[in-house]
Amino acid sequence: MLSKKEKELIIEIWEKLTPVAADIGSDALLRMFASYPGTKTYFSHLDISARSRHLLFHGKKIVQAITEGAKDISQLTVTLAPLQTLHAYQLRIDPTNFKVQLFSHCMLVALACHMGDDFTAVAHAAMDKFLSAFAAVLAEKYR
Amino acid sequence: MVVWTESELSIINSIFSSLDYEDIGPKALCRCLIVYPWTQRYFGGFGNLYNAAAIKSNPNIAAHGIKILHGLDRAVKNMDSIKETYAELSTLHSEKLHVDPDNFTLLGNCLTIEIAAKLGDGFTAETQGTFQKFMAVVVNALGKQYH
Numbered sequence: 629m630l631s632k633k634e635k636e637l638i639i640e641i642w643e644k645l646t647p648v649a650a651d652i653g654s655d656a657l658l659r660m661f662a663s664y665p666g667t668k669t670y671f672s673h674l675d676i677s678a679r680s681r682h683l684l685f686h687g688k689k690i691v692q693a694i695t696e697g698a699k700d701i702s703q704l705t706v707t708l709a710p711l712q713t714l715h716a717y718q719l720r721i722d723p724t725n726f727k728v729q730l731f732s733h734c735m736l737v738a739l740a741c742h743m744g745d746d747f748t749a750v751a752h753a754a755m756d757k758f759l760s761a762f763a764a765v766l767a768e769k770y771r
Numbered sequence: 772m773v774v775w776t777e778s779e780l781s782i783i784n785s786i787f788s789s790l791d792y793e794d795i796g797p798k799a800l801c802r803c804l805i806v807y808p809w810t811q812r813y814f815g816g817f818g819n820l821y822n823a824a825a826i827k828s829n830p831n832i833a834a835h836g837i838k839i840l841h842g843l844d845r846a847v848k849n850m851d852s853i854k855e856t857y858a859e860l861s862t863l864h865s866e867k868l869h870v871d872p873d874n875f876t877l878l879g880n881c882l883t884i885e886i887a888a889k890l891g892d893g894f895t896a897e898t899q900g901t902f903q904k905f906m907a908v909v910v911n912a913l914g915k916q917y918h
Contacts, residue, residue, distance in 0.1 A: 655896070662900035678896075733880060734899075740887035741894050749805040750823055752884060756806055 634754035653687025716769035723767035796836035861916035872914035
């Protein structure tokens with residue numbers, strides 16, 4: 629699925645984003661809430677307004693998990709095992725939310741806004757494939 | 772019937788008037804053919820699509836990208852009657868071009884990404900939400916004549 633070059637490109641992008649992890653993650657979440665209001669239902673117990681502590685904290689956690697996963701994509705199932713359990717049994721977020729149209733899409737938009745022309749079509753393709761794989765693995769324990 | 776607030780109308784008009792159709796049209800279509808390679812199936816007669824470089828330098832693809840943006844412009848100029856405006860285009864895509872309507876969303880996503888890359892922080896969450904609502908209406912209208 630992902631070529632060696634694509635994997636290297638993905639690692640390079642996420643390493644560069646580590647210092648702004650909270651900003652990118654919270655930006656992606658905010659975009660998702662604005663475009664797909666149904667997704668807010670999973671956060672009714674938190675303050676998810678722009679720049680809120682909860683939003684920044686969650687955004688950072690998500691980007692950190694994605695960066696960890698990027699380091700060895702062939703081991704996604706191992707790296708994500710605890711998150712799989714969390715999402716399946718405790719959070720029980722409908723996994724369609726992870727996908728192309730929803731969170732992944734908004735993450736791609738956040739990356740495009742941040743990286744401008746550096747978010748080339750080739751980088752976009754690699755990232756889309758990686759996030760799809762990530763979302764699929766995250767949903768594995770649901771049933 | 773789709774209802775647009777003053778703010779939404781203003782956002783859509785502002786986005787499109789900031790775009791150079793001759794630049795963003797080709798970029799969006801090229802991105803779609805590269806990120807979702809199966810979409811190349813509809814462009815068999817367009818020449819060399821062998822790799823990203825070939826796609827980006829293909830003049831037929833560039834011309835088509837511009838055509839698409841001008842098509843979207845028709846929706847922008849007729850926000851209250853997008854369904855009617857696109858009836859003919861919908862029939863064309865269904866009966867002559869045989870395009871799976873799921874592909875409209877993919878191209879829409881690529882256009883969103885191109886606009887995001889261009890506007891940077893100016894493409895706020897609220898702006899994106901409005902743009903996605905517009906694209907959803909466009910995609911729906913284009914799929915209306917399929918049966």
